[in-house]
Every structure is written in C-alpha cells, then in structure tokens.
Amino acid sequence: MKRTLLFLAVLTLYVLHQDFWFWRTAHPLVFGFVPIGLFYQACFSVAASLLMLLLVKFAWPDHLEREIEQRETEEDVTR
Amino acid sequence: MIPAIFVFVYLAAVLYIGIFAFRQARGRERAEDYFLASRSLGPFVFLFSLFGTNMTAFAILGSSGHAFSNGIVTFGLMASSSGLVIPLTIFLIGTRVWALGKKFGFMTPVQMFRDRWECEHIGTAIFVVQAVLLVPYIIIGIMGGGTTLKVISGDLVPYWFGGAIVALVVMGYVFFGGMRGTAWVNTFQTVLFLLFGVIAIIVIGAGMGGFRSAANAMLASPALAPLLTRERISPLYFFSYTFIPLSAIAFPHILIFCLTAEKMNHFKKTVIFYPLCILAIWLPCVFLGVMANRVTDIPQVRAKQEARRVLATQGKTMEPEARDQLREQAAGDDVIMLLLQRYAPLWLAGLLGAGIMAAVMASDSQILALSTMFTEDIFAFYGGKRRFGEAVQVHTGRIFIVIITIVAYAVALRAPETIFELAIQYAFSGFAALSPLLVAALFWKGSTKWGALAVTLWTAAAVVAVAVFQHAVPAPAPGPPLVFWNLGGTEALSRTPGGTAVFGFMPVVPMVLVSALLMVVVSLVTRKPKQTTIAKYFGFSK
Numbered sequence: 001m002k003r004t005l006l007f008l009a010v011l012t013l014y015v016l017h018q019d020f021w022f023w024r025t026a027h028p029l030v031f032g033f034v035p036i037g038l039f040y041q042a043c044f045s046v047a048a049s050l051l052m053l054l055l056v057k058f059a060w061p062d063h064l065e066r067e068i069e070q071r072e073t074e075e076d077v078t079r
Numbered sequence: 080m081i082p083a084i085f086v087f088v089y090l091a092a093v094l095y096i097g098i099f100a101f102r103q104a105r106g107r108e109r110a111e112d113y114f115l116a117s118r119s120l121g122p123f124v125f126l127f128s129l130f131g132t133n134m135t136a137f138a139i140l141g142s143s144g145h146a147f148s149n150g151i152v153t154f155g156l157m158a159s160s161s162g163l164v165i166p167l168t169i170f171l172i173g174t175r176v177w178a179l180g181k182k183f184g185f186m187t188p189v190q191m192f193r194d195r196w197e198c199e200h201i202g203t204a205i206f207v208v209q210a211v212l213l214v215p216y217i218i219i220g221i222m223g224g225g226t227t228l229k230v231i232s233g234d235l236v237p238y239w240f241g242g243a244i245v246a247l248v249v250m251g252y253v254f255f256g257g258m259r260g261t262a263w264v265n266t267f268q269t270v271l272f273l274l275f276g277v278i279a280i281i282v283i284g285a286g287m288g289g290f291r292s293a294a295n296a297m298l299a300s301p302a303l304a305p306l307l308t309r310e311r312i313s314p315l316y317f318f319s320y321t322f323i324p325l326s327a328i329a330f331p332h333i334l335i336f337c338l339t340a341e342k343m344n345h346f347k348k349t350v351i352f353y354p355l356c357i358l359a360i361w362l363p364c365v366f367l368g369v370m371a372n373r374v375t376d377i378p379q380v381r382a383k384q385e386a387r388r389v390l391a392t393q394g395k396t397m398e399p400e401a402r403d404q405l406r407e408q409a410a411g412d413d414v415i416m417l418l419l420q421r422y423a424p425l426w427l428a429g430l431l432g433a434g435i436m437a438a439v440m441a442s443d444s445q446i447l448a449l450s451t452m453f454t455e456d457i458f459a460f461y462g463g464k465r466r467f468g469e470a471v472q473v474h475t476g477r478i479f480i481v482i483i484t485i486v487a488y489a490v491a492l493r494a495p496e497t498i499f500e501l502a503i504q505y506a507f508s509g510f511a512a513l514s515p516l517l518v519a520a521l522f523w524k525g526s527t528k529w530g531a532l533a534v535t536l537w538t539a540a541a542v543v544a545v546a547v548f549q550h551a552v553p554a555p556a557p558g559p560p561l562v563f564w565n566l567g568g569t570e571a572l573s574r575t576p577g578g579t580a581v582f583g584f585m586p587v588v589p590m591v592l593v594s595a596l597l598m599v600v601v602s603l604v605t606r607k608p609k610q611t612t613i614a615k616y617f618g619f620s621k
Contacts, residue, residue: 010167017160017321020314026298026307033290034366035307038151041159042362048163048354055170056347064178065343071182 006059013051017044083232085429086436089271090248093264093440097252100260110464113257113473114186114451115339122345124266129336129349130356131265131437132444133165133327134272139364139438140223140412146368147411148387150306153368156320158361162354164324168514170350172328173337175521177346179616180338188334188517189456195520195616196528197608199460204532205516206456208539209331212506213445217483220442221246221491227439230416231432242491245436249443250484253450254477258339261443268437273356275434276363278427279419283367286422290366293373302388303372319585326510329517332448364415371414377421383409394556402556446483450476504578505542512538512590515598523602524613530602534594541590545579548572 019040026035034042111117120128146153176191185191189209193202224245225238232241252260284290297303305311327333340346374380386408394402416435419428454476458464464472516534519526548563552574555561560573560580573580581589607613 013163014321017155017163018314018318019155022309023314024308024310026304029294029298033294035151035294037307037309038154038362038366041151041155042358044155044159045162045354045358045362048159048166049351051163052166052170052351052354055167056350060347061174061178061343064174068178068181068343 002058006055009051009054013044013047016047019044081425082429082432083228083236085426085433086228086231089433089436090244093267094248094251096263096267097254097256097260100252100256100263103259110454110459110469110472110476111184111186112259113476114447114454115335116257116259116262118181118339119341120262120339120345121341122348124262125340125345126349126352126356127269128262128265129169129333130353131269131272132332132336132441133330134269134360134438134441138272138360139275139415139435140227142361142364143368143371143415144410144412146365147371147383147414148409149311150308150369151365152309152312152317154361154365155309156312156317157323158357158365159354160321161324161327162357164321165327165357166350166353168325168328169337169346169353172517172521173334174343174346176334176517177337177340177343179521183615186335186338187452187455188331189452190460192516192520192531193460195608195612196526196531197612198528198531201528201532201535202456202460205513205535206452208509208513208535210449210452211539212509212542213331213449214483214487215506216445217442217449217487218491218494220249220440220445221484221487223439224249224436225491227416227432227435230413231429231435239492242488245440246484246488246491249440249446250480253443253447254480257476258447261447262336262339264443268440269356271434271437272360275431275437276360279415279423279431280363280367282423282427282431283370283418286418287370287374290370293370297369297373306369306372313583315583316580316585319588322511322585322587322591323507324511325514325591326507329510329514330448331452332444334517335448335451336444367415367418368411371411371418374418374421377417379417380414383411383414391557395558397556399553402554406554442487446480449483450479453479505546508545508585508587508590509538509542511587512541512594514591515595518595519598519602521616524617525602525607526598527602527605527607529605530598530600533597533601537594537597538590541586541593545586549574549579554578 019037022037022040026037028036030036030039109117142153142157145157176185176188179185179191183191183194185194189202189206192205193199221242225240225242228236228241228244229238236244252264256263287293294307297307309317337346371380372384386405390402390405390409394405397405416432419431423431454463454472458475459472463475513534516531519530519534552561552563554576555574557576560570560575562570562573564572569582570580571582579586
C-alpha cells in the first residue's frame with residue numbers, strides 16, 4: 001500500500017510537470033518580476049525534493065545495505 | 080586581464096587539489112583506489128561531486144544562452160524535469176549498482192553487464208558505443224576552456240593557449256589524483272557554481288536597477304513578452320524533454336561515480352538535495368538569460384537581438400548557410416559573461432569567471448571514466464591485468480589519460496565547435512536510449528544478452544540516422560517545421576529549426592521506447608542466463 005501511494009505520488013508529480021495551464025501567460029508576476037510559469041517550475045523542484053525525502057524515508061532499499069554491511073562485518077571477522 | 084588572474088589562481092588551486100589527493104594515495108597503487116577512491120567517499124563529497132560531475136558548461140553558459148533565445152521555458156525543459164528524473168534514477172538504479180559493485184567488485188557498467196548476461200564481446204560492443212558517445216564531451220570541454228579564457232582575458236589569452244592550459248590542468252589533476260582528486264575538485268567546483276548563481280543575480284540585478292522594471296518592460300514589448308511564457312514551444316516537445324534526463328544514470332561517468340560512496344546511506348542526501356542544487360544553479364542563470372533581453376547598453380547583446388530579428392523576418396528567403404551564420408550570431412551562450420563584464424566590479428567578475436571556468440572544466444570525470452573503462456573493460460578483460468599486474472594497469476590508465484587529452488586538444492584546435500555541440504545533443508538521446516539496459520539488468524530476471532545487443536545496435540543506428548538526417552536536411556527558418564514524411568495526414572518526420580521531430584516528439588522518445596521494446600521482445604525469444612547467475616543478482620535477502 002505504502003509503495004503504491006509513493007508510486008502514485010511520483011506519477012502525479014511527473015504529470016504536474018506538464019503545466020499547460022500556465023503555458024501562455026506570464027501573469028501574475030510573483031514578487032513583481034518572476035513570471036508565474038517560472039515560479040511554478042521552481043516550486044516543482046522543491047516538491048521533487050520533498051518527494052525524494054518521502055521515498056528515502058518510506059522506500060529505502062535497506063535490504064541491500066544490510067547485506068553489504070553483514071558481508072563487510074564477516075570479512076572483518078575473518079581477517 | 081584582472082578577471083583572467085582570478086581564473087589562473089583558480090586553475091592553480093584545482094591542480095593543487097589533484098596533487099594533494101595524489102600524495103594522500105601514495106603507496107596505494109591499486110586500481111580500485113585510483114579509479115574509485117577505494118569506494119570511500121563521504122556524504123558531503125559524494126553529493127557535491129556527483130552533482131558537479133553531471134553539470135557541464137551548459138549549466139551556466141548554455142542555460143542562460145538558451146533562455147536568452149527561448150525564454151523561461153528553459154528551466155522547465157532542462158532543470159526541473161532533471162530535478163525529478165535524475166534523483167529518481169539515482170535512488171532506483173544508483174543504489175543497486177553500488178550494492179552490486181560492493182558485492183562483486185565491479186568498477187564499470189560493462190563489467191556488470193558481462194557478468195549479469197554472461198556475455199563477452201557484446202560487452203565490448205556496449206563499451207564502444209559508450210566511448211564514442213562520450214568523446215565529444217571531452218573535446219567540447221577543451222574548446223569551452225579556450226573560448227572562456229579568451230573572453231575573460233579580453234582576448235589577451237589566445238584560444239589555442241587557453242585550450243592548452245585547461246587541457247593540461249584537467250589532465251594534471253586527473254592523472255595524479257585519479258577519482259579522489261577528481262571528486263575533491265568537483266566538490267570545490269560545485270561550491271563555486273552555487274555561489275556563482277546567488278552572487279550573479281544580486282550583482283546583475285543591482286546593476287540593472289532591479290528586475291521589476293525590466294520584467295514589466297518585456298511584458299509591454301510584443302517581441303519580448305513571449306519569452307516570459309512558453310507559447311513558442313509545443314507541449315509535445317516539452318514532454319519529450321523529460322526523457323532526456325534518463326541519460327544521466329546511463330552515462331558511464333555518473334554510474335562509475337555511484338560506486339565511490341563509502342556507504343549506501345550517503346545516497347540519501349544526494350537524492351534529496353539534488354533537485355535543490357539544480358534549482359540553485361539553473362534558476363538564476365535562466366532568469367538572467369531572459370532578462371538580458373532587456374539590456375540596452377551592451378552592443379553585443381543588441382547585435383544578437385538584431386540577428387534574431389533578421390532571422391525571424393527574412394530567414395525563409397535565405398540560403399541555409401546564411402541562416403546558420405545568423406543563428407550563430409544570435410546565440411546567447413556568452414550573455415552571462417557580457418552581463419558580468421558590464422555590471423560586476425572587475426574583481427568580482429574575475430571571481431565569477433572562475434565559477435564559469437569550473438563549469439566549463441567538467442570534462443575531468445569523462446576523461447577518468449573513459450580511462451577506467453579502457454583499463455577495466457579492454458586492458459584487464461583481455462588479459463592485461465593478469466599478465467602485467469595491477470600497478471601496470473594503473474599506469475596504463477594514466478597513459479590513456481595523457482593520450483586522450485592530447486588527441487582531444489588536437490581535434491579541438493582544428494574542428495568547428497558546432498559539430499561537437501551537435502554530437503553532444505545526439506549523445507544525450509543515445510545514453511537515454513541505453514538506459515533500458517540498466518533497468519533490465521537490475522529489475523528483470525528474463526532479460527538476455529541478445530536483448531542487450533539489440534538495444535546497443537538500435538541506439539548506435541538511431542544516433543547515426545538522426546545525425547545524417549539533420550546533416551542532409553538543413554534547419555528551416557523559425558516558424559513551422561519542414562515536413563519530410565507525412566503519414567495519413569500526420570507529420571511523421573519533420574525537420575524543425577532546433578532539430579528533428581518524430582510524430583511531433585523529439586527523437587529521444589521513440590529511441591527510448593523502441594529500446595525498451597527491443598529488450599523485451601528479443602529477451603523473450605532468446606536463451607536466459609544460468610539460474611545461478613540470475614540468483615546472484617536477485618538473491619539479496621529482503
């Protein structure tokens with residue numbers, strides 16, 4: 001369930017990248033000089049970072065790390 | 080000349096970092112230490128060096144130049160899509176490759192493919208395609224270094240001498256420092272990049288008297304207002320661009336870098352902060368590139384705008400050569416340097432010039448990756464390591480670095496830059512089309528070496544086909560594309576002012592999709608690797 005939700009979140013963000021709703025307008029100018037289309041894409045980058053935070057928190061491939069650490073510990077003991 | 084002095088100080092600093100790394104590694108003449116820094120990079124160096132490795136001259140010069148001509152769309156096209164796709168591929172693919180590298184001792188992607196699919200010469204075919212697609216980067220890096228040093232020094236340093244200095248410095252720290260030196264230099268360069276964006280926007284903003292009036296004046300001008308929207312770019316083209324960042328993880332220098340982390344935990348910060356690093360560098364550069372259109376007191380910028388105007392109004396009636404010449408005049412790759420020269424005090428322009436040099440000199444990782452690939456995938460694989468030992472393998476890698484740098488410098492002196500700029504465009508699509516190799520190797524038990532061969536041959540053929548098509552059919556003037564093949568009323572193949580369109584998409588879309596399809600279809604009808612081999616790759620305990 002957790003993985004499905006994360007997959008949907010990734011898919012949603014990918015779709016949100018195609019922001020056709022701001023395609024032909026520069027208004028409003030955020031802070032008086034940043035066109036809305038550029039501001040939206042900057043916010044998108046922040047959202048991408050937050051999504052990565054969720055992926056790291058809830059879908060990190062711990063099993064890969066565990067096995068490597070276990071191997072390294074075994075090798076250290078053998079030495 | 081003062082800015083050039085800052086740049087020379089910067090060049091001396093990076094050379095020193097490389098030699099310092101060499102001293103640190105003295106007595107450890109092992110291939111894994113030289114080529115992978117003994118897989119021991121910490122989280123900070125890993126994040127910054129991996130990011131720096133992926134940022135080329137395009138990050139500062141190209142992004143602002145593209146934005147100067149095309150407007151704010153540049154950020155969505157190239158930066159924010161990369162901010163989603165690249166960390167995602169590092170999360171999914173980079174971590175797994177790291178684990179397999181630790182487990183089985185791989186140092187290159189081809190080593191992994193050879194073992195995973197029980198293939199020998201198919202691995203060599205993949206090496207050849209990867210190497211051919213990588214070489215233009217090294218050449219363009221030297222060309223960029225020569226050009227930048229020439230501009231920064233006000234023509235006091237000639238192109239040939241600037242190119243030679245940059246080639247020597249890069250060769251020096253890669254030769255001595257190997258991966259450790261390259262990673263440290265990349266970290267230093269990334270810090271400079273990040274500072275560059277912030278300082279440049281403050282200084283130029285103040286010089287222009289604030290951006291508010293510039294933005295409003297652009298909105299009031301019918302010729303410039305579209306640059307603050309995306310109306311000149313089709314949504315299909317915009318969508319196509321999201322396929323390009325798939326190339327990042329397939330670049331050998333990025334994948335090899337993934338093997339250098341000491342712990343898998345170090346990937347966490349990289350994955351989370353990657354989109355923010357892209358934002359910090361690209362947003363100021365894109366914004367400044369757009370705003371450069373409002374600058375009226377820099378004659379070179381006005382000349383570019385005039386060339387753009389002539390191209391738009393009279394381009395259709397011109398000969399292709401004349402159009403290309405105008406395109407070159409209208410190109411804005413140097414606008415950010417012109418803005419700095421105009422608005423920044425001399426000492427600051429020098430400091431920021433060093434930041435630009437940091438971006439231009441991104442060919443270090445490619446040179447090292449090519450050397451790693453040659454010594455591991457060819458020299459060691461065909462018996463060199465067994466016969467001559469590991470120390471000779473490292474020496475061979477160093478000799479290879481010298482040879483490739485000299486060859487790249489010689490080519491950079493003779494060939495026109497545009498050829499290699501085009502080659503890089505093809506290389507992005509080519510590496511994106513190779514990405515199904517990684518997905519199949521890591522996530523699909525049923526994939527086979529014949530599927531891998533089909534993907535490799537298709538990628539090579541598609542890259543050549545696009546290059547031949549674009550060479551044979553000159554780019555039309557700005558406006559509607561030149562339809563080359565119409566299929567039932569649909570534009571199947573067109574030549575656009577910026578490249579090629581297949582059913583309205585950039586070629587990278589069909590290239591990636593056909594690659595994936597070939598991997599599936601060919602693998603389904605060919606023999607799988609042994610069960611023991613598959614178990615090795617899919618046997619991580621859950």
